[in-house]
Each structure stands twice: as structure tokens, then as C-alpha cells.
Amino acid sequence: MSLFLKFVFGVVLLTVFVEGHDKVVVCYYGTWATYRSGDGKFSVSDINASLCTHLVYTFVGIHDDGTVISLDPYLDLPDNQGLDNFKKFNALKQQNNQLKTILAVGGWNQGSANYSTMAASATLRKTFITTARDMVLTYGFDGLDIDWEYPNQRDSTQGVADVNNFSLLLKELREEFDKHGLLITVAVAAVESSASLSYDIPNVAKYVDLVNIMTYDLYGAWDSITGHNAPLHVDQGRIYAVDAALNYWLSQGCPPEKVVMGIPFYGRTFNLTDANNNGVGAPSSGVGFAGQYTATKGFVGYNEFCTKLNTETWDVLYDSIAQVPYAIQDKNWVSYDDPNSIAKKVEYAMNLGIAGAMVWSIETDDFHGKCGEDFALLRAINSALAGSSTTTTTSTTTPSTTTTTKRPTTTSTAAPTHPTTVTTTTSTTTTSTVKPTTTTTSAPSALCTKEGPIPNPDDCSTFFICVQGNYGMVPTLMNCPANLVWDDENKICNYRYLVKCEA
Known part of the structure; x- marks a missing residue:
């Protein structure tokens, strides 16, 4: 194929994914993946800007005086021979002129206290809004993502007053950002038991452009039994599910055109109490293995797990009610999503008329294509949103009925020890069903x-x-x-x- 034809073909592919649907695909990027080793390293240059409508850079923080600050100046900024990631990230808009870039402030590790204190003070709110605006405009972002986890929860300093203070913060932020044509999005708790404590939902929705609902971490190794990370539906006796969370937010007055469904690009790992009792709801004795690159027990990126499925012996099964796969190997039990389960979620969500899908997070997709096509999960979302009759699959795709799949056993590679590698848990964007130690x-x-x-x-x-x-x-x-x-x-x-x- 000539160079010219390759160029034309590439433009056609870009057009298909950008213009093939009118829904949003919000892609969170965990910037600490820059410090991972080997095939786990994911820099701004690894991002495929054609597969997202909104890219979210995580995270900047809040100082106790209300100032929005870089948490990693060497990575974010050009000063002192820094890596200048803010600039590189926003330069991705040259590859996709429809792309919107968002700067996220907060996250799980930030906690609730600084947000709570800031939102309760008119002076601190003004400082926060002014410094957030300046950072967004200075570095070329299109908006701000407010990731307060969570109002009136965790280490909140103001308690229930957070609920109204959060709405007030968004109102004042909206007034300032409208002067500059900037977007405001929020990442919010999914399930009713948490969201009902934290938000005046109609008021939150009134002042933001998109509401990114974190419909994952619904079950994990903090529970005493196994459960799916993000089940689409659940049977009787279980509470948390993607469908219930979406319908709760819609029923409470969040307009569907602002609702964005969260999709995890990672699995949750459990350690079974008894290897012979290994179904959904089986007793668990705690967190399971860590991924090779993410290095956090109880958590494995899709890119890490799909390669394990292809090189080790696992029993891969499909839950026809939850419409997600899970896998078992002796006492290892893993709940995860694959391209087929993601397509099912997207199809369900589109029947609700919502804005689109959000992913946490792109650096744990199979971005190298080790298990099939690169960015298999992200492509599956775009295909489903475009109404494609076929779903991108990889060698780890599970069938539509309960099945056991055996793969040959090989020696797995232990997680490397690298003193300069920075890893963190994706609890930066979890629901309150996560119970910190x-x-x-x-x-x-x-x-x-x-x-x-x-x-x-x-x-x-x-x-x-x-x-x-x-x-x-x-x-x-x-x-x-x-x-x-x-x-x-x-x-x-x-x-x-x-x-x-x-x-």
C-alpha cells in the first residue's frame, strides 16, 4: 500500500470513530502510569486521541488554603526541566480537532477534608475557582472535572452541610467558567446508599455539563464474599448494579443528556476461602493478587489480565444475569469486563438515552494490542455507540453462556521491583462501597x-x-x-x- 493510501486510510478510520456516533466517550488518564515499567508504561504519546471525545487528566490537588496545585510539578510542568505533560496532553487536540481536554481535581487520595473546608468558605471557594480557572486557561484545557470523593463522607469537616456547599461551589464555578466558555464535569458516587448522602442531584446537574457516574467498584475484596466489579444487573439478594445506579440518578432529576455511565478497564481480584467453593457470592478471605504493572493487591488492569488468560490455565465463566465474565484459578477469583460485556453495558445505557460512556482508565486498556487489537475495550465502546453489528473481540472474549475455558499453563512473570516506579490504586475514582482500611x-x-x-x-x-x-x-x-x-x-x-x- 502506498504511503498516500495509508494516510487516506488512516483519515477514514479517524472519521469513523470520531463521527460514527454523536455520544460522548470520556476517557480518564491516570498520569502515574508514566512511571510504570516495561509494557505497563503509558505516556501521553500512547493515547489514541481518535477514540475519545473528552480526555481527563488526573489529578491536581487542593491546598488547605483553597489553591488548586499540581501534585507532580516535574511531570505536569516545564519548570526545572520538567516533562511538561500539561502541554503534551493538550497538544493531542491537534490530532482530533473535536477533542475536549479536562483537568481533574481531587480523587480518592485527595480525600474529602480539603474540599469540605474549601466549599464551606466564600473566601476559599473564590480562591479555588480563580486558581482552577487560571490553571485551565494557562495550559490550554477546555474545562475542569470536580472529583470530590465524597461530600458528607469520609474525612469531611462539615458533614451534611457539604451537600448544599457542593451545589453552591458548582454554581459559582459555573458563573466564572461561563465567562470563558469552559466546561464543568463531575465524577460522582454511583449507588443510592452513597449518592443520597452526598448530592442534591437536581442542583448538581443544573450547573455541570456532564455527570460521570462511577458505576464500578460495586463489589471488591473489601467484601467478605466474591462479587462483580461492575455487574449490569443483579439477582435477588444483591443490591449494587450498573442499571440500578443509572436509574437512580435519572429518577432523582439528572437529565439523561448529562448522564455518563462509567466503565472499568480493570478487574477486582479476590482470594477464595475454599478453592472448591468458587461461585459468585463464595466466601473470600481478602484481597487477591496484584497486577504486574499496577502493583496494587485486589486490582488488575485489563492489559495485565488478558495476557494472563492467554498464558496461564484459568476457568473463564460468564454470568448471564450480571452479563459480565469472571475467572477462577485455584483460590484466585477475578471479576472483570471484556469487549462483549462492555458492549452489553453500552447497549443498555443507550436505551436510556444517556449522553455516553466514561472509562477509568485508558492506561489499563490493552493499548499495546498484546491480546488482539490495540485499545480493544475503548474500540468496543465506540463500536457499540455507533450501533455496529459486530463487537471488537480479543482472544479473552467469553461466550454468551456459562462456559469453562482451559488454556495452557506457562510460567508467569513476577511483578518487577523498580524504585522509581510510582503506582497508585484506582480508588481515585471509586464509589463509597469501597471500604478503606x-x-x-x-x-x-x-x-x-x-x-x-x-x-x-x-x-x-x-x-x-x-x-x-x-x-x-x-x-x-x-x-x-x-x-x-x-x-x-x-x-x-x-x-x-x-x-x-x-x-
Whole structure:
């Protein structure tokens, strides 16, 4: 094929995926994947800008004075010979002139306290809005994603007042951003038991362009039994499902044209209590194995797991009610999504008339095409949105009936140890069904002088949350996600090399 014909063919493919449907595909990008090793490393240059309508850069943070700050200046900015990722990320719009780039602030590791304190103060809200606006405009983003996890939950400083304060923050942000034609999106808890605590849904929807519903992490190794990460439907006796979450948000007044369904590009791993009792709802004794590159127990990227399915012996089954696959190997139990299950979710969601789909997150798709076509999951979304009669498949696609598939056994490669690799858990965007590891400590109450987070002087990988009890301040020990440590200056779990840690 001539170079000219290859160019024309490439333009045609770009047109198909960008113009083949009028729905949104919101792609979150976990920037810490830049620091992963080998085939897990995912830089801005690895992003296929033709497969997303909105790209979300995660995360920047909130200082306790309300200022929006870079959490990794070396990665984000050009100063001091930095990698200048903000600029590179926004340059992707040269590849797709319809692409919108969004800067996300917050996430799971940020916690709720700084958001809660900021939203309660007119002065701090103004600081937040002004500095967020300046950062977005300076570096060429098209908008801001508010990822507060979660109002009136976790380490909130204001409690139930967060609900109205969140709406007020969005209202004031909307007034300022409209002056500059900037977008506002939000990442929100999915299930009713969490969302009902955190949001005045009609008011939230009133001030934002898109509502990204985190319909994943509905079950995980924090539960005592196995369950699907993102089941489309559930049978009696189970509560959390994608369909229930979407219908809850719609029933509470969120316009369908603003609703975006979340899709996980990763699986949740469990450790079975008994290898012979291995169905959905089987007893689990805790978190399962970690992915080779993501290096977080209980979590495996699709790119990591599809290669395991192709090189190891696994029993792969399909839950006809949940409409998702799961896999078993001795005491290993994994819930995940593949191209077929994703197509089912998209087809269901489109019947509700919603805006489109959101993914967490693109760096754990099979972006190298190790198991078939590159970006198999992202392509499956676009195909389903375009109403294609065929769904992109890979060698790990499960059939539509319960089936056991055996694959030859080979020796798997252990996760590499690399001191400069920065990994984090995707709990940066989870629903409140995730239960972080916490322990009420017997440490003296003198540790706490006010409510909120404080460092643990004996262990940088943990911190305390001080809460007013009946007889004084009660410190509760909290664990940072894997390979992160407490950053007391910014009040978040942060990359170790960015934090002075002596414990």
C-alpha cells in the first residue's frame, strides 16, 4: 500500500470513530502510569486521541488554603526541566480537532477534608475557582472535572452541610467558567446508599455539563464474599448494579443528556476461602493478587489480565444475569469486563438515552494490542455507540453462556521491583462501597488538636483522621494506597519522592 493510501486510510478510520456516533466517550488518564515499567508504561504519546471525545487528566490537588496545585510539578510542568505533560496532553487536540481536554481535581487520595473546608468558605471557594480557572486557561484545557470523593463522607469537616456547599461551589464555578466558555464535569458516587448522602442531584446537574457516574467498584475484596466489579444487573439478594445506579440518578432529576455511565478497564481480584467453593457470592478471605504493572493487591488492569488468560490455565465463566465474565484459578477469583460485556453495558445505557460512556482508565486498556487489537475495550465502546453489528473481540472474549475455558499453563512473570516506579490504586475514582482500611487507634488524644487529618509521626504510609467524640478527639488510623505516603502540606496521600518522609 502506498504511503498516500495509508494516510487516506488512516483519515477514514479517524472519521469513523470520531463521527460514527454523536455520544460522548470520556476517557480518564491516570498520569502515574508514566512511571510504570516495561509494557505497563503509558505516556501521553500512547493515547489514541481518535477514540475519545473528552480526555481527563488526573489529578491536581487542593491546598488547605483553597489553591488548586499540581501534585507532580516535574511531570505536569516545564519548570526545572520538567516533562511538561500539561502541554503534551493538550497538544493531542491537534490530532482530533473535536477533542475536549479536562483537568481533574481531587480523587480518592485527595480525600474529602480539603474540599469540605474549601466549599464551606466564600473566601476559599473564590480562591479555588480563580486558581482552577487560571490553571485551565494557562495550559490550554477546555474545562475542569470536580472529583470530590465524597461530600458528607469520609474525612469531611462539615458533614451534611457539604451537600448544599457542593451545589453552591458548582454554581459559582459555573458563573466564572461561563465567562470563558469552559466546561464543568463531575465524577460522582454511583449507588443510592452513597449518592443520597452526598448530592442534591437536581442542583448538581443544573450547573455541570456532564455527570460521570462511577458505576464500578460495586463489589471488591473489601467484601467478605466474591462479587462483580461492575455487574449490569443483579439477582435477588444483591443490591449494587450498573442499571440500578443509572436509574437512580435519572429518577432523582439528572437529565439523561448529562448522564455518563462509567466503565472499568480493570478487574477486582479476590482470594477464595475454599478453592472448591468458587461461585459468585463464595466466601473470600481478602484481597487477591496484584497486577504486574499496577502493583496494587485486589486490582488488575485489563492489559495485565488478558495476557494472563492467554498464558496461564484459568476457568473463564460468564454470568448471564450480571452479563459480565469472571475467572477462577485455584483460590484466585477475578471479576472483570471484556469487549462483549462492555458492549452489553453500552447497549443498555443507550436505551436510556444517556449522553455516553466514561472509562477509568485508558492506561489499563490493552493499548499495546498484546491480546488482539490495540485499545480493544475503548474500540468496543465506540463500536457499540455507533450501533455496529459486530463487537471488537480479543482472544479473552467469553461466550454468551456459562462456559469453562482451559488454556495452557506457562510460567508467569513476577511483578518487577523498580524504585522509581510510582503506582497508585484506582480508588481515585471509586464509589463509597469501597471500604478503606482503617483502625481506631489507642494513641493519646493529645495527637489531635482539631478535627481533620494529621500525620502519623511513626509511619509515613499512614495518617490519622481526628474526629470529635463524646469524650474528646478520637484519632483513627488510615492507610495510604500502595506506594504512596502522607503529604501533610497538601493533606493528601502523594508520591513518595514528592514528600519529605523520615519515618
